[in-house]
Amino acid sequence: MEQFLQQLINGLSLGSIYALIALGYTMVYGIIKLINFAHCDVYMIGAYVGYACMTYFHLGLLPSMLIAMAACTLLGMAIEKIAYKPLRNATRIAVLITALGVSMFLEYGTMFFVKAEVRAYPSMTGWMAQSFQVGGVNISMLQVIIMAVTVILMILLQFIVKRTRVGRAMRAVSLDKDAAELMGINVNSTISFTFALGSALAGAAGVLVGVYYNSINPLMGMLPGIKAFVAAVFGGIGLIPGAMVGGYAIGMIETMVDGYGNSLYKDAVVFAILILILIVKPAGLLGKNTREKV
Amino acid sequence: MLEIKNINVHFGVIHALKDVSLTVEDGKIVTLIGANGAGKTTTLRTASGLKKPTSGSILLDGKDITATTPQARVKMGISQVPEGRRVFSTMTVLENLELGAFLRRDKDGIAKDLATVYERFPILADRKRQAAGTLSGGEQQMLAMGRALMSRPKILFLDEPSMGLAPLLVQEIFDIIKVINETGTTILLVEQNASMALQIAHHAYVMETGSIVLSGTGAELSQSEEIKKAYLGG
Numbered sequence: 001m002e003q004f005l006q007q008l009i010n011g012l013s014l015g016s017i018y019a020l021i022a023l024g025y026t027m028v029y030g031i032i033k034l035i036n037f038a039h040c041d042v043y044m045i046g047a048y049v050g051y052a053c054m055t056y057f058h059l060g061l062l063p064s065m066l067i068a069m070a071a072c073t074l075l076g077m078a079i080e081k082i083a084y085k086p087l088r089n090a091t092r093i094a095v096l097i098t099a100l101g102v103s104m105f106l107e108y109g110t111m112f113f114v115k116a117e118v119r120a121y122p123s124m125t126g127w128m129a130q131s132f133q134v135g136g137v138n139i140s141m142l143q144v145i146i147m148a149v150t151v152i153l154m155i156l157l158q159f160i161v162k163r164t165r166v167g168r169a170m171r172a173v174s175l176d177k178d179a180a181e182l183m184g185i186n187v188n189s190t191i192s193f194t195f196a197l198g199s200a201l202a203g204a205a206g207v208l209v210g211v212y213y214n215s216i217n218p219l220m221g222m223l224p225g226i227k228a229f230v231a232a233v234f235g236g237i238g239l240i241p242g243a244m245v246g247g248y249a250i251g252m253i254e255t256m257v258d259g260y261g262n263s264l265y266k267d268a269v270v271f272a273i274l275i276l277i278l279i280v281k282p283a284g285l286l287g288k289n290t291r292e293k294v
Numbered sequence: 295m296l297e298i299k300n301i302n303v304h305f306g307v308i309h310a311l312k313d314v315s316l317t318v319e320d321g322k323i324v325t326l327i328g329a330n331g332a333g334k335t336t337t338l339r340t341a342s343g344l345k346k347p348t349s350g351s352i353l354l355d356g357k358d359i360t361a362t363t364p365q366a367r368v369k370m371g372i373s374q375v376p377e378g379r380r381v382f383s384t385m386t387v388l389e390n391l392e393l394g395a396f397l398r399r400d401k402d403g404i405a406k407d408l409a410t411v412y413e414r415f416p417i418l419a420d421r422k423r424q425a426a427g428t429l430s431g432g433e434q435q436m437l438a439m440g441r442a443l444m445s446r447p448k449i450l451f452l453d454e455p456s457m458g459l460a461p462l463l464v465q466e467i468f469d470i471i472k473v474i475n476e477t478g479t480t481i482l483l484v485e486q487n488a489s490m491a492l493q494i495a496h497h498a499y500v501m502e503t504g505s506i507v508l509s510g511t512g513a514e515l516s517q518s519e520e521i522k523k524a525y526l527g528g
Contacts, residue, residue: 165396168389168392168393168396171382171384172382172393175382175383175384175385176380178344178376178380179376179380179381179382180393181343181344181364181365182342182344182364182368182373182374182380182442183368183393183394183396183397183441183445184364184365184368184369184396184397184445185365185393186363186365
């Protein structure tokens with residue numbers, strides 16, 4: 001039981017990270033039907049920005065994270081403007097290939113500047129380095145921080161999407177671009193805002209992963225990126241609650257396989273789930289099965 | 295007054311609109327009739343800014359708006375009910391209506407117009423918390439019209455409001471269109487149901503394969519032998 005609870009806590013921490021990244025995939029997919037492969041590299045850049053803030057400017061975790069989020073917001077908007085906006089009326093496959101290109105550009109561009117070596121995040125000090133025991137379960141303050149930050153960001157996101165003008169515009173554009181335009185909604189700036197929002201979350205995830213696992217490298221986005229993508233598909237791509245549910249589910253499954261089964265299989269299980277979902281319920285856990293009209 | 299002057303529209307190599315000109319005078323109902331694929335919807339989409347013409351110009355109250363965005367045109371008082379309603383299906387009726395007022399900031403005015411819409415379409419008030427996608431076709435048409443009215447337009451474009459509706463409902467929708475016009479909104483109506491459209495229109499244009507081939511008052515055209523044969527079934 002204790003071990004199970006311990007894995008549960010670990011799973012929630014990992015799941016939080018996946019959920020944060022998955023939200024960016026799913027929002028962008030929801031609005032322009034693109035799997036933005038460069039998203040996982042925005043997360044990586046976020047981790048590096050956080051690293052720079054903490055190592056060179058000796059900033060605390062929170063300010064570093066906010067700066068990383070701001071930097072990623074700008075990066076996400078720039079990617080959209082430079083790479084995807086000119087392709088607004090192109091075929092989906094053309095945009096998808098472009099996304100792969102952007103992803104590699106970011107990965108190897110970053111490698112050029114920071115070298116391919118792994119860097120160690122500065123370790124936490126003071127209360128953030130502490131951990132405590134609850135009924136034999138070991139919980140670190142970092143895990144608490146990760147979970148709390150994720151929940152706060154999700155609530156914030158829900159508020160923006162459900163209650164604000166721009167959130168309403170986002171939902172309208174994702175449902176019907178032409179009709180949204182006829183309401184007077186600026187579709188381009190709404191898409192740009194969606195990228196901004198998703199990238200900010202990825203930036204936060206990058207810094208959280210940096211402090212949690214302590215090591216970052218220019219290719220660190222690849223695997224978590226794909227897993228977060230699986231999470232988004234698992235929950236139902238294009239659906240914000242789906243990405244949250246999917247993120248936690250994938251994080252939990254991975255930790256459980258790691259803890260009870262064989263850690264060598266943890267990635268395999270995640271991808272087996274992707275295949276299973278695509279066969280059994282392609283619209284995802286929360287999605288409705290709709291036929292694509294030809 | 296809306297003037298469309300010699301617009302040409304291309305989709306790739308297809309020449310969809312050929313020198314189309316038409317005028318919609320203030321306070322009138324003007325209809326554009328014609329067969330499927332004649333270019334009626336493209337004309338509306340060009341006038342509302344969703345499609346850019348390759349040449350020609352569009353004037354609103356004498357001002358050239360050809361290069362403006364759809365957003366700017368909504369602000370200037372153009373509103374369109376698109377073909378097939380295009381309501382935001384997973385959003386509630388109320389949210390759809392509020393989106394119609396997206397560019398407005400006058401809270402009191404919006405509340406007043408919302409009340410007017412509910413008065414005109416009582417069914418929308420009953421269903422305001424319901425997802426728009428769960429409404430029937432006729433209710434969705436009413437919602438699309440209500441939504442378009444929420445921007446408080448000077449001129450309202452209606453694209454095939456009768457499409458897919460039972461005859462009784464069609465009559466109801468056309469009655470409402472007349473009321474909207476009588477309360478001061480200019481209307482440009484695109485219809486395949488030519489007899490209904492000609493009954494309420496002050497002026498009518500007939501389109502065929504991308505060109506305007508005939509125009510006249512609604513009464514004139516409904517008497518024309520040519521129109522009777524081609525569009526009114528005898």
